[in-house]
Amino acid sequence: MQTYGGRAMKNKMKKNISKILAICAMVMSVTIANQNCVFIYHQEEKPDELRRLRRF
Structure with missing residues (x-):
């Protein structure tokens, strides 16, 4: 029988x-x-990396 607890579940979470x-x-x-x-x-002055996320 397979259990769903343990490491696999924690890694998925x-x-x-x-x-x-x-x-x-x-x-x-x-x-x-x-x-x-x-x-x-x-x-404040915004970084250049943030300016490329603008949508207009």
């Missing part, structure tokens, strides 16, 4: 969690790249 975190990080980066700060004087 770790892979799924890391994929979800990567997707969340990408979504947040794209969102931030397309927004401006409401305070004119507080607008």
